[in-house]
Amino acid sequence: MSPFSEETYRSERVFQGRLLNLRMDEVTLSDGRRARREIVEHPGAVAILAVDSQGRVALVRQFRTAAQSELWEIPAGTLEPNEKPLECARRELQEETGFSAQDWKELLTFYTAPGFCTEKMQLFLAENLQSVAQSVKISDEQIAVRFYSRAEIEALLKDLQDAKTLVALLWWLRCP
């Protein structure tokens, strides 16, 4: 047992939802102490840094119930059952922006909130975009799309309020 590992000696699912489950874990620390953890189970997700031929990046704007406000975010979405991350990224990019991409590259993988949530997010770079839909309208979201230049993103940074979007854009701004 590594000096920091925990052993789960009891785990109970206290809620099962459509997207999320919640479970209570009781764990033993390596020094013998015990602790309780409330864990949100999430199927995992993808996010897409989509860059067009003019070097501009796609942001989508939507109302977020949890934030009770509209946010600018990079396109993203939750993995469907048995869906591979790249497959999910292609689907979400098209659903949310109306674009497909010819070139895909894995950039980073991170937990959005590892203190309490299992959500693991894979970030992709998508290039060589092609418009495949006239208008964007998906099941239960309403979304606007806009492409931003590097200078516009620099100016917008301080006002962005979404972690994955900040990760992706700060990463992008460092690239030559």
Add this chain to the structure above:
Amino acid sequence: MSPFSEETYRSERVFQGRLLNLRMDEVTLSDGRRARREIVEHPGAVAILAVDSQGRVALVRQFRTAAQSELWEIPAGTLEPNEKPLECARRELQEETGFSAQDWKELLTFYTAPGFCTEKMQLFLAENLQSVAQSVKISDEQIAVRFYSRAEIEALLKDLQDAKTLVALLWWLRCP
């Protein structure tokens, strides 16, 4: 009603935990369609980019139950009831690293997972560090601390797996 806003016409708390609550919202979109949202209620959090006099940044390593692995992260923690973000940041920095800081600055505020969670995180820059504790040991976490130079962070970036840590360090690497 803005073109993207939603109106919540029904909200039910389905689980109440020690750290987290879960609620189900039923909402009406601006075009009249209805949708269901599973929302994790979180009290909010802070994270600290703590930089020492040699220009090195503090990372803490701990086992995360949700990730079932050890992660390197910047110091962070959840707001206690009625606790102000800066007060929480001072407390967490000391608890997790054994250091206090003389200079504090607000950098960014973001949602960690706005698609389903209300957690809003305030990121602080902490400078002029002073050691205030010999050893770090807090209630139910086991933590190791290390200071990393810019060059070490550059080399580590690809392996970091925590969103807030990536936001903070990518932001820091852009500073002169």
